[in-house]
Each structure stands twice: as structure tokens, then as C-alpha cells.
Amino acid sequence: MKTVSSLLDKDWYERYRRISNLNIRSSIYDVTNRCNLRCKGCFFFSSGEHQAAVEEMDIKKWEEFIDREKERGVNLAILIGGEPTLCMERVEAFYKRLPTYCATNGLIKVPRDKFPDMIVGISLWGDSEDEKVLRGRDTFAVSSKNYEGDKYTYYLYTITPRQVGKIEPVIKRIADVGLKVHLQLLSNDEGVDGFSWQEGELKDLRFEMDEMLDHYPQTVISCKYYHEVITTGKMMGRSFGWSECPSVTESLDNRENRPRRLIHFVRWASDLKTVHRCCTSATRDCSTCKDGAAHMSWVMVNKREHLKSTKDLQNWIEVYEMFAKLYHFISW
Amino acid sequence: MPVNQDIKGIIRHVAEIIIDELKLEDVTADTFNSDMDLVDELGIDSMDLATVALILQDEYDITIDEDDYPKLKTIRLISEYIEEKLATKN
Numbered sequence: 001m002k003t004v005s006s007l008l009d010k011d012w013y014e015r016y017r018r019i020s021n022l023n024i025r026s027s028i029y030d031v032t033n034r035c036n037l038r039c040k041g042c043f044f045f046s047s048g049e050h051q052a053a054v055e056e057m058d059i060k061k062w063e064e065f066i067d068r069e070k071e072r073g074v075n076l077a078i079l080i081g082g083e084p085t086l087c088m089e090r091v092e093a094f095y096k097r098l099p100t101y102c103a104t105n106g107l108i109k110v111p112r113d114k115f116p117d118m119i120v121g122i123s124l125w126g127d128s129e130d131e132k133v134l135r136g137r138d139t140f141a142v143s144s145k146n147y148e149g150d151k152y153t154y155y156l157y158t159i160t161p162r163q164v165g166k167i168e169p170v171i172k173r174i175a176d177v178g179l180k181v182h183l184q185l186l187s188n189d190e191g192v193d194g195f196s197w198q199e200g201e202l203k204d205l206r207f208e209m210d211e212m213l214d215h216y217p218q219t220v221i222s223c224k225y226y227h228e229v230i231t232t233g234k235m236m237g238r239s240f241g242w243s244e245c246p247s248v249t250e251s252l253d254n255r256e257n258r259p260r261r262l263i264h265f266v267r268w269a270s271d272l273k274t275v276h277r278c279c280t281s282a283t284r285d286c287s288t289c290k291d292g293a294a295h296m297s298w299v300m301v302n303k304r305e306h307l308k309s310t311k312d313l314q315n316w317i318e319v320y321e322m323f324a325k326l327y328h329f330i331s332w
Numbered sequence: 333m334p335v336n337q338d339i340k341g342i343i344r345h346v347a348e349i350i351i352d353e354l355k356l357e358d359v360t361a362d363t364f365n366s367d368m369d370l371v372d373e374l375g376i377d378s379m380d381l382a383t384v385a386l387i388l389q390d391e392y393d394i395t396i397d398e399d400d401y402p403k404l405k406t407i408r409l410i411s412e413y414i415e416e417k418l419a420t421k422n
Contacts, residue, residue, distance in 0.1 A: 001359040003373045020371050021402070023378055073398065263378055304354065304375045313375075 007310045012317065019320045022329050027074045028267040028279055031090050032082035037105050039125065039135040043281035046190045050082065053271035062090050065272045066097045073264055075099060076327055082270070085110060091118075101327050103156070105135075106143025112150070119328050120153040125186070126163045127170055134160070134192065140173065149178035152328070154221060156292075160186045160195050164205050171212050175219040182221045182326055183209055184292030185230060189284055197290075206231040221332065223322050225315035230295045233287075236305050236312070240294075242286040246301045247279040247294040260301040296323050337418060342411040349387050350407065354380055366407040384410075392418060 004020075005013055033050040035042075044050055056062060069077070077098045084091050085108040094100045095118050102110060106122035125131055128138040147153045155174050159167065167183075174181045185205075188195045209227040213220045233240040246261040252275060253261065267276040276282060280291045299306075299319040306316035324330045336345070347361040354376070370376040378401060385396040388410070394417040396404075404410045 001356060001374075003368070004375050005373060017372055020375075023402070260379055263382065301377070301379065303377050304380070307375050 002307050004307070004313065007307065007313050012314060015321065016313075016317055018330065019317065019324055022324060024076055024324070024327070024329060025073050025264055026076040026078055026262065026327075027069065027265055028078045028080060029094070030081055030268065030270040030276075031079050031084040032087045033270055034086055035081060035083040035105075036086065036107055037083070037135055037137075037139070040192045041125075041134060041186060041188055041190050041195065043187070043189045043284060044080075044082065047281035047283040049269070049276060049281065052276065053269035053274040055270040056272045059089050059093060061272060062093045063097075066093055070097055076101065076329075078327075079103060083108070088114075091115070099327070099329075105139050106146055107139060109146040117152050117328075119326075120147065120150070121156045121182070121326075122147065122153065124155045124157045124170070124174075124181075126158075126160050127166060130160055130162055134195070144173070144177045144179070147177075147179060154180040154182055154326070157181050157183050158186050159183060159205065159209075160188075161197050161201050162194060164201050164208065167208055167212055168215075171216050171219060175216055180219055180221050180332060182292070182322075183212070183227075185290035187280070187284060187288065187290045189281055197288075202231040221322060221325050223315075223318035225299070226292075226296055226319050226322060229299060229319075230290065230292060233295075235299060235302065236308075240287070240289065240298060244298060245278060245286060245289070245294055246297045247291070249275045249277060251275060252277055262297055262301065337415075339411055339415055342414050343407055345391070346384075346388065346407050346410050346414070349391075350384055353383055353387065364407065366411070368407070369405050370407070371405060388414060394418065394421065 004016055008016060033055050038045060075098065077094045077100045079091060079094060079100060079102045083105060084102050085104050091102055092114060095115055101119045101121060103121045103123065110118065110120055122143045124140060125134050131138045131140065157170060171181060186195060206227050210224050213222050213224065229235050238244060243255060243257050244259050247265060248261060249266045250264055267279055269276060279294055280289065296319050299316060300323060303316055306312040321330065325332050343366050344361050347364040351359060351361065368374065381401050381404065389396050392414055394414060404413060
């Protein structure tokens with residue numbers, strides 16, 4: 001029987017033990033239906049999720065809801081939207097009760113006197129030119145000033161097909177303002193011209209992502225196995241899709257094959273009653289979904305599948321460490 | 333409910349369930365080290381444990397609180413937990 005210690009040397013085993021008992025239980029919350037941007041390709045608006053529920057406005061109801069979520073065993077609240085920073089009181093209600101990650105476009109600064117160590121992930125969709133095309137403005141110019149040198153903030157860089165071969169200047173800009181970056185891929189839910197992945201591009205991109213990790217190890221929070229899985233959609237010979245995705249809301253998960261999944265995961269709408277199918281748009285074709293968190297969770301929930309060889313298990317450890325770093329369960 | 337409810341019988345039955353449910357190879361209920369750390373050595377995660385716990389709950393007609401999962405780290409600890417629950421029940 002293959003055991004963890006028989007596959008790993010002392011250092012790797014220590015790394016394994018550091019993460020093996022974390023038991024991260026995340027759920028995702030639409031803090032608001034409103035946003036101060038309207039980005040082409042944002043799944044929240046393109047799939048009508050902003051109209052799925054009427055926003056709960058009573059802060060007391062939010063506080064009671066979060067208390068119930070904590071009771072339910074959630075130990076990581078992932079706040080998305082809309083733009084969460086438009087409703088700072090709600091963000092604060094989460095932050096006071098749970099380890100909290102706040103996704104934002106970075107245009108409004110989270111006040112650090114109120115949120116000293118909350119992890120902030122700033123969305124970035126490419127260089128200035130692509131940002132203007134897809135988001136109507138160069139958000140980096142604002143967000144980088146708001147968060148320069150902030151040790152609890154990183155950029156979540158959504159790479160588009162037009163960015164292949166041009167990633168490095170973006171990474172360098174981020175490094176220059178003293179921030180970190182995690183890489184994920186655009187799913188192009190709205191079919192914006194020129195932003196759909198063509199054959200061969202993903203292979204080139206994987207190589208480029210690996211290079212960025214090698215050249216900017218202090219800036220890029222990632223690992224090469226994640227690059228492989230996200231660009232190929234394959235893991236241990238299996239293909240990502242509806243029958244494999246781990247990030248499906250528990251109460252809506254009626255899949256007969258009962259895939260390995262995130263325990264108690266729910267994505268809540270802003271009325272605090274409605275739930276969405278999964279961590280992204282229900283209108284998205286799962287077989288082409290490029291959601292980064294879903295892919296890394298896919299690896300994470302399939303731990304024993306990676307006990308086949310030393311390399312497989314090391315790959316699993318690196319992906320889990322990456323996730324734990326992104327949500328600050330372990331330090332960068 | 334399994335007939336043999338002494339600690340040895342419970343250990344053996346828990347081992348059989350884990351081997352069967354997690355499709356473990358190269359190990360039998362006789363050779364399974366009941367003190368092996370299931371998380372640190374076997375790579376079991378909370379979903380595996382939840383699956384095993386559901387079966388044990390049915391088989392022994394007991395309740396296994398999810399908050400107790402972290403302490404159920406070996407087959408022996410799981411078995412002692414079951415033994416204690418059975419004693420309380422009786």
C-alpha cells in the first residue's frame with residue numbers, strides 16, 4: 001500500500017503535513033448585484049445573475065446569515081459580486097466573523113484601518129489596451145495606486161488569448177508596485193470577438209506561464225501543475241467538466257456519478273436565500289470553463305488519486321499550497 | 333449491526349469498510365495497521381471520512397458528529413469512538 005511518507009522525502013512530507021489538516025470549507029457570496037464597471041465577459045452580468053435575486057439591504061440580516069454560515073462550518077468566505085466594496089458594511093460583517101477574501105476591481109480602496117489583514121484579490125484583464133476594450137478603462141492605473149505595497153493584496157490576472165506572448169510586461173508592472181499576482185484564463189462567456197481560445201494558444205500560454213513563475217518567483221503565486229491543468233483541462237487522464245467539477249452548490253448537486261467535491265460549498269445570491277449552481281455562471285459550458293479556482297479545487301479534492309507516484313503527490317501539494325497561500329491559510 | 337462489538341471486532345470491521353470504500357489495494361483487514369494516521373499517511377481527506385462515517389453510523393446505529401472528524405485520525409481512534417458511543421447508547 002502506498003503511503004504518503006513512502007512517496008515523500010522529509011522536506012516534502014513536512015510540507016504535506018502543514019496543509020493536510022487545514023480542512024478549508026469555503027463558500028462564495030454575492031455581496032451585491034451592483035458594480036462600478038460593466039466588463040465584457042463578466043459572467044455575473046452576461047448570464048443575468050445580477051437579476052437572480054433582490055439584494056438584502058438590512059445589515060442585521062447579513063450578520064445573522066453569516067453567523068449561520070459559520071455554524072454550518074464555513075471557514076473561508078469568498079466575497080464576489082457585483083463589486084463588494086460598494087457595500088463595505090457587509091464586507092465588514094463577514095470580516096468580523098470569518099476569514100474573508102474580497103474580490104474587487106480595485107477602484108475603491110478597502111480601508112486598512114478597518115480590514116488590516118483581509119485578503120484582497122484585484123481583478124485584472126490584461127494590459128492597458130485590453131482593459132480598455134473589455135472593461136472600458138485601465139483599472140490598473142487606479143488599483144495599483146490604491147494598493148501599492150499592500151502585503152495582503154494580489155492581482156488576479158485573467159489572461160485573454162490576445163495576451164499570449166505579452167504577459168511579462170503586465171507581471172513586471174505588478175512586481176514594480178510591490179504586489180503579487182495569480183494567473184487564470186478568460187472563459188469569454190459573451191463571445192467577444194478575438195477573445196476565444198484557439199488551438200495551440202493554450203499550449204504556448206502554458207509555457208509562458210511557467211516562464212513567468214521561473215522569472216518572478218517572488219511575485220507570481222502559482223505552480224506548474226496548475227498551469228498544466230488549467231491550460232489542458234486534464235488531470236490524471238480525466239477531463240474537466242460538469243461530471244468532474246468540485247465547485248457545485250451542495251443543495252443543487254444531483255449528479256449521479258457523485259464526483260469528489262467541496263464539502264458544504266454553496267454560492268449564495270445577495271438575497272441570502274437564492275443559491276447559484278456553481279462558482280461561476282450557470283449558462284457557461286462546463287467543458288470549456290477556465291475558472292481557476294474550480295480547477296485548483298478539482299486537483300485538491302482528488303488527493304488520493306495523486307498518491308500514485310512521488311511526482312503526482314508533489315504536484316498535488318504544490319496546488320494545495322498555492323490555494324492556501326492565495327487565501328492566506330499559509331504565508332506567501 | 334455487526335455482531336462482534338468488542339474493540340477487536342470493531343477495529344476489524346472499520347478496516348474492512350475503509351478498504352472497501354476507499355478501494356485500497358495491497359492491504360487487508362488483517363494487515364492494516366490500526367494506528368496508522370489516516371490523513372498523514374493514507375491521504376484520507378474530510379470527504380473520505382464523511383463517506384466512511386455515514387456507513388459506520390448506519391452499521392452501528394450511532395451518530396458521528398462532524399466536529400469530531402479531526403480526532404478520528406486512526407482506525408483505533410475511530411473504533412474507540414464507536415465503542416464509547418455504543419456504551420453510552422446501552
